[in-house]
Amino acid sequence: MEIVAEGLAFPEGPVAMADGSVIVVELAGGRITRCWxxxxxxxxxxxxxxxGAAIGPDGALYVxxxxxxxxxxxxxxxxxxxxxxxxxxxxxxxxxxxxxxxxDGIALEAPNDIVFDADGRMWFTDLGKSHDGIRTAxxxxxxLPDGSAIAAINRHAxxxxxxxxxxxxxxxxxxxTHQARLWRYERKVxxxxxxxxxxAPGPVGFDSLAVxxxxxxxxxxxxxxxxxxxxxxxxxxxxxxxxxxxVTNIAFGGADGRDAYVTLSTTGRLAKLRWDEPxxxxxYNG
Numbered sequence: 001m002e003i004v005a006e007g008l009a010f011p012e013g014p015v016a017m018a019d020g021s022v023i024v025v026e027l028a029g030g031r032i033t034r035c036w037x038x039x040x041x042x043x044x045x046x047x048x049x050x051x052g053a054a055i056g057p058d059g060a061l062y063v064x065x066x067x068x069x070x071x072x073x074x075x076x077x078x079x080x081x082x083x084x085x086x087x088x089x090x091x092x093x094x095x096x097x098x099x100x101x102x103x104d105g106i107a108l109e110a111p112n113d114i115v116f117d118a119d120g121r122m123w124f125t126d127l128g129k130s131h132d133g134i135r136t137a138x139x140x141x142x143x144l145p146d147g148s149a150i151a152a153i154n155r156h157a158x159x160x161x162x163x164x165x166x167x168x169x170x171x172x173x174x175x176x177t178h179q180a181r182l183w184r185y186e187r188k189v190x191x192x193x194x195x196x197x198x199x200a201p202g203p204v205g206f207d208s209l210a211v212x213x214x215x216x217x218x219x220x221x222x223x224x225x226x227x228x229x230x231x232x233x234x235x236x237x238x239x240x241x242x243x244x245x246x247v248t249n250i251a252f253g254g255a256d257g258r259d260a261y262v263t264l265s266t267t268g269r270l271a272k273l274r275w276d277e278p279x280x281x282x283x284y285n286g
Contacts, residue, residue: 001241004261005035005270012208013053013113014261014270015061016253017285022261023061023091024270025050028069032061032089035270044094046087049076051127052113052208052249055284056145057120061089062099064111064124076110076129084108086124086143099147106155109136113163113208115172117187118283120145123153123172125160135159140174140185153185154194162209162219162249166232167280173197175206175219182206182217182230198234208249211280213257218275220247220262227262241271252279 004022005011009029014022022035023043027050032043043061052064067082076082085101085108101108114124121142128138138157143150154160162175165187172185174194183194197217200206205222212218217230225244229237241247241262249263257278262271 002037002272003269004037004272005033005040006268008033008040008268008270010265011263011268011270012051012249012265013063014249014251014263015053015055015285016251016259016261022251022253022270023053024263025053025063027051027066027265030068032063032094042094043091044089044096046089046096048082048085049110050087051111052124054114054116054122055282056088056116056122057284058145059091059284061091062114062116062122062145063087063089064114066110066112066127066129070131076131078129078131084110084126084129086111086114086122088145097147099145100143100150103141103150103152106152108141109138112161115163115165116145116283117165118169123163123165123187125163125174127159127161127177140172151190153190161207164209164211164217165280166211167213167215173209173211173217175209175217177205177207177222180204180206180221182209182219197232198230198236200228200236200238204228207247210250210252210260212252212275213278213280215280216277218250218260218279220249222246222248225264227260239273253285257281 159177180200207220225247226240
């Protein structure tokens with residue numbers, strides 16, 4: 001395991017770029033940061049709690065912002081100034097534009113992870129917020145990147161987190177944190193019940209995910225940290241990362257697609273592993 005960057009404030013949402021850098025969000029620092037081996041630079045002081053990110057069809061970075069953390073309690077902050085939202089970041093200037101903070105008049109709670117399909121539509125999860133023993137609803141949404149249209153696919157999930165597309169684009173996969181389950185949706189069907197794919201064994205939770213070119217789903221795994229790989233027919237295996245409880249994200253990059261960039265959030269590090277199969281190439285990564 002190679003450490004690409006350290007000293008980050010709860011890094012999440014890695015995006016592997018064509019120039020060899022990796023962009024991460026710093027959830028506890030309210031920053032977007034570009035990482036090279038041993039070097040970092042701030043792209044944008046976005047504020048709030050940036051949680052997941054993806055390059056959109058216009059080359060901008062689209063960010064799920066959960067509104068920020070109450071660092072004393074390490075739980076999602078609530079109230080004015082802590083609204084969950086989807087934001088667009090110009091990577092050249094760092095300028096931030098808010099696109100969505102509600103759907104059908106209902107406020108977003110804590111947008112978490114995001115992916116773009118071949119049609120340029122974003123799919124994002126809302127984890128919901130936990131505060132003082134109360135949990136708000138979670139869900140899956142889709143939206144256009146120009147801020148003109150947003151739709152709720154499911155508003156009644158437990159704790160949706162990672163999201164990714166199948167190689168043929170027919171399905172959207174979603175990881176549920178507290179249930180440690182992977183669910184599958186048909187991308188072009190609006191009203192539907194998700195299909196259960198797999199549940200991880202053991203006392204673990206699911207975080208973000210990435211998909212391989214062969215269609216296997218690699219899910220960052222919490223508490224007994226590592227990456228759980230789930231085949232399309234639901235078989236599971238796990239690669240442990242000893243000593244790391246909060247392995248939160250995985251993204252593929254490199255010339256052969258086999259560099260796996262993994263965020264080790266509580267220790268503030270971005271690591272690179274060599275994977276045994278190439279990752280699925282995302283539609284718009286620059």
